[in-house]
Amino acid sequence: MSKVFRPLLLAGLAIFLYQRLADGTIHFYINRRFVWLIWVAVGALLLIALSYTLPKPDSDKETEHAHDHAIPLSWVTASLVALPLLLGWSIAPQPLGMAALVNREMSSAPAFDFAPAANPAQQAVEARGEAETILDWVMAFGPRPDLPAFAGQPADVTGFVYRHPDMPPDTWFISRYLVMCCVADATPISLVVYAPGVEVADDMWVQVRGHFAAETVGEITTPLLIADTVTPIDPPAQPYLYY
Amino acid sequence: MTSLTHTVRQRNYFMLFLLAILATVFLLRVYLPTLLWQRTQAFVTIFLGIFIEAVPFLVAGALVSGLIAEFVSPDFLQRFSPRHPLSAAMAGGALGLTFPVCECGVVPVTRRLYRKGLPLSTGIAFLLAAPVVNPVVIASTYATYGWSYIFWWRMGAAFVIAVLIGTLFHWAKPDSVLRPEEQEAAHCACCALDAEEDAPALSRARRFWRALTVAGDEFLEMTHYLVIGCLLAAAMQVIVPQSVLLAWGQGPVLSVLALMVLAFVLSVCSTVDAFISLAFINTFSPGAVLAFLVFGPMVDIKSLLLFRQVFSRRTIVYLVMLPLLLTGIFAVAFNIVGG
Known part of the structure; x- marks a missing residue:
């Protein structure tokens, strides 16, 4: 294929990544701590693409030293390099939602060894200056929550709705994905919400304000978020939670 | 025509x-x-997630490769390559300490070093050790586990396993290990031109730009395989329920196997896999977590596809089976002796 294709593919990839950075949808794919690496990659890819457009020195023309035994760019290679761009441009960027839960282990208790907080809402505001998240509560409860200590505590969390078919009426999960690196390692974390008379649909983003109570199902006692209000919201710019 | x-x-x-x-x-x-x-859509998001995360590291690897092509002479490498099999492999493992590249970036660097005449054993040890013992992974593992036994055993086991496998390759013939194209390139007179010979003809700036073009060619060739690897990894995530693997969490042997398979399937960048392993620390045996941290960076779906660009098929089988066996034996022994 024409040598023009190489710089075009490299520049195309740089533009694709730049678009994701510019519109913020890069957060649908990777942890925010790695975003700066994508900026660096965009710059490097553009610089590399530019290098193809510079006139070759005479010595290269004579010896073809720069040929580097590079395999001629076949249509297979060009197609595979173009595939992420095609998929990215033809399918609207979408954060992971309910559909990705099917093959993942959902947790309402962390496997991590965090120091539990007595008052997650207050601690979140003091530590980060922002409202608490599902993760704050999941961390606070720990694997064996001392539920009486949390009963009655107010909560204000956002997430997407997942209605499990086996759950009682008016009860559903409010969930977020916890992402360490990229969506390949996304782990869903959730709280059980009880919201009588409220109509919600799977994948709907909501803000739930309410308070916690202890719910005993069989021999297991779990925290239950009793909703005072359930407000539909737009998906946040950063849909995942990070550790 | x-x-x-x-x-x-x-x-x-x-x-x-x-x-x-x-x-x-x-x-x-x-x-x-x-x-x-x-x-x-979830499949596409996961595919793009793995791909986008890998791109900066592959670019870094391609850039290092281009710079080596342009500025490192074969003489320089041969002058500093130890002759003893074990020393040569240890040098490869130690080289990993200096390159901040993950399992994606290390492949183009290794390929370039082979073209410059690096001994097979040194290259294999570098290829397997660098994704674990490099400065970025050392920092992320320390940030996750501190100076705990997990930190030291991860670094030690990865280094030892990489050096052992590298040493084994000392006795292999290059034409049975590398792809024919790599063989040809390694013996090509024009590609063997080194920095000193070529230097008078071109300015440093001009050679830098030429290194970038080499990096671009390298990046495109590697991306071909990276995309296939990302597609497979994303498909596995959508098709295979994690619960199937996590159900093997108990027992000194099955737990090790489960986390090695999970590491292979997840294909997560080695720079952050320590954080991810935290999720298993209370569920799986310590040996299994170590196996995840040692085997995953050496071999996963996407790096396996990248190996195709450098090695023969038979070598790739060895590059999967030997780390799998050695890491498995180490991790099971760790569970039995330590637990």
Whole structure:
């Protein structure tokens, strides 16, 4: 294929990544701590693409030293390099939602060894200056929550709705994905919400304000978020939670 | 004329492929039931997530490769390559300490070093050790586990396993280990031109730009395999329920196998896998977590596809089986002796 294709593919990839950075949808794919690496990659890819457009020195023309035994760019290679761009441009960027839960282990208790907080809402505001998240509560409860200590505590969390078919009426999960690196390692974390008379649909983003109570199902006692209000919201710019 | 026809045909195939993908996406969107379309979107998101995360590291690896091609002479490498099999492999492992590249970036660097005459054993040890013992992974493992036994055993086991496997390759013949194209390149007179010989002809700036072009070629060739690896990894995530693997969490042997398979399937960048392993620390045996941290960076779906660019098929089988066996034996022994 024409040598023009190489710089075009490299520049195309740089533009694709730049678009994701510019519109913020890069957060649908990777942890925010790695975003700066994508900026660096965009710059490097553009610089590399530019290098193809510079006139070759005479010595290269004579010896073809720069040929580097590079395999001629076949249509297979060009197609595979173009595939992420095609998929990215033809399918609207979408954060992971309910559909990705099917093959993942959902947790309402962390496997991590965090120091539990007595008052997650207050601690979140003091530590980060922002409202608490599902993760704050999941961390606070720990694997064996001392539920009486949390009963009655107010909560204000956002997430997407997942209605499990086996759950009682008016009860559903409010969930977020916890992402360490990229969506390949996304782990869903959730709280059980009880919201009588409220109509919600799977994948709907909501803000739930309410308070916690202890719910005993069989021999297991779990925290239950009793909703005072359930407000539909737009998906946040950063849909995942990070550790 | 023939070349022109070939070029036109290649371009037509490429255009057909673009159209086929766009048509497929359109048909899926129109005819797939909502839930299946959402799962398709999830697949695309995971695929792009793995790909985007890998791109900066592959660019870094390609850039280092280009710079080596342009500025490192074969003489320089041969002067500093130890002759003793074990020393040569240890040098490869130690080289990993200096390159901040993950399992994606290390492959183009290794390929370039081979073209410059690096001994096989040194290259294999570097390829397997660098994704674990490099400065970035050392920092992320320390940030996760501190100076705990997990930190030291991860670094120690990865280094020892890489050096052992590298040493074994000392006795292998290059023509049975490397792809024929790599063999050809390693013996090509024009590619063996080194920095000193070529230097008078070109300014440093000009050679830098030429290194960038080499990096671009390298990046495109590697991306070919990276995309296939990312597609497979994303498909596995959508098809295989994690619960199937996590159900093996108990027991000194099965737990090790489960986390090695999970590391292979997840194909997560080695720079952050320590954070991810935290999720298993209370569920799986310590040996299994160590196996995840040692085996995953050495071999996963996407790096396996990248190996195709450098090594023969038989070598790739060895590069999967030897780390699998050695890491498995180490991790099971750790569980039995330590637990």
